Amino acid sequence: MCGRYSLTSPDDAMRQLFAYESPPLNIAARYNTAPTQQAPVVRQDETGARELVKLRWGLVPSWADDFGIGARMINARSETVAGKPAFRAAFQRRRCLVPATGWYEWKSASEGKDGKISPKQPYAIGYPETPPFAFAGLWESWDKGAVETTGGGEGTGPVETYTILTRAADEDIAKVHHRMPVILDAAAWDTWLAPDTLTEKTADLLLNGPTPEGLIHWPVSTRVNKPANDDPSCLEPADPAGADAAEAPSSPDQLRLL
DNA sequence: CCAGACGTTGTT
DNA sequence: GTCTGG
DNA sequence: CCAGACGTTGTT
DNA sequence: GTCTGG
Numbered sequence A: 001m002c003g004r005y006s007l008t009s010p011d012d013a014m015r016q017l018f019a020y021e022s023p024p025l026n027i028a029a030r031y032n033t034a035p036t037q038q039a040p041v042v043r044q045d046e047t048g049a050r051e052l053v054k055l056r057w058g059l060v061p062s063w064a065d066d067f068g069i070g071a072r073m074i075n076a077r078s079e080t081v082a083g084k085p086a087f088r089a090a091f092q093r094r095r096c097l098v099p100a101t102g103w104y105e106w107k108s109a110s111e112g113k114d115g116k117i118s119p120k121q122p123y124a125i126g127y128p129e130t131p132p133f134a135f136a137g138l139w140e141s142w143d144k145g146a147v148e149t150t151g152g153g154e155g156t157g158p159v160e161t162y163t164i165l166t167r168a169a170d171e172d173i174a175k176v177h178h179r180m181p182v183i184l185d186a187a188a189w190d191t192w193l194a195p196d197t198l199t200e201k202t203a204d205l206l207l208n209g210p211t212p213e214g215l216i217h218w219p220v221s222t223r224v225n226k227p228a229n230d231d232p233s234c235l236e237p238a239d240p241a242g243a244d245a246a247e248a249p250s251s252p253d254q255l256r257l258l
Numbered sequence B, D: 001c002c003a004g005a006c007g008t009t010g011t012t
Numbered sequence C, E: 001g002t003c004t005g006g
Helices: A013-018 A067-072 A088-093 A186-193 A199-206 A252-256
Strands: A005-007 A028-031 A040-046 A050-057 A075-079 A093-099 A102-107 A119-126 A133-142 A159-170 A179-181 A216-219
Touching: A005 A093, A005 A102, A013 A050, A013 A093, A040 A133, A040 A186, A088 A093, A088 A133, A088 A199, A093 A159, A093 A186, A133 A186, A159 A199, A186 A199
Parallel strands: A050 A159, A075 A159
Antiparallel strands: A005 A028, A040 A050, A040 A093, A093 A133, A102 A119, A119 A216, A133 A159, A159 A179
């Protein structure tokens, strides 16, 4: 799945790639974006132009009485999203792209053949040279009751939130984890973002899109566990505690991610 | 009919 | 153990 | 995803 | 709002 990710691209690189026309946001490099935090997403505005806006991670359905439900709506399964009450409306008309340069997965604790226990181990996943790419996302607007200023929010009023779509992990990533975020290539962005695209087509992008090529993964320090540790150390290759050598960093490309 | 949930992940 | 918050 | 809390009353 | 369960 995807419960933590990074976005380290400067605004001009993002603007060039995603071709949004909205005013620049003050986007600092993020190494450890966690659920309930604000992060930039790309969507279409009313005129059909792309815009970059900061929303809160964790989709809160419009009908929710409890805003806190968002903390548990950080991912939506591609296989079932079309039919889920919590996501259905957003899937119909409020799709977005979630820019990222990488994400993290935790390989669960396991017992090796030698009987040694490997503790839970975080991994970073991304592309060499860290180009920004896009997760498939949904966004929603919530306006029940006044919400106090929530870190980075804009005081009271509607709160906009988003979620990240997931799919089965591809063969390589499955070594770490069996689910992964849906990555949409640039050719799919217009279709995904247009509100009027038929469900048949958007579902096809999620379920039958190309498997991402060239992703690499490597173990990192458990510093990433704590959301407050939002710095480049989260991406530094680390020795996997108690694991075998095959899991250690192997590609020189990985170092360029730093 | 009304009440109550509405989600994913992993793990056993 | 389970829920909430980041 | 992980980290951290998990409760009420009254009193200051 | 919409679906599931009683």
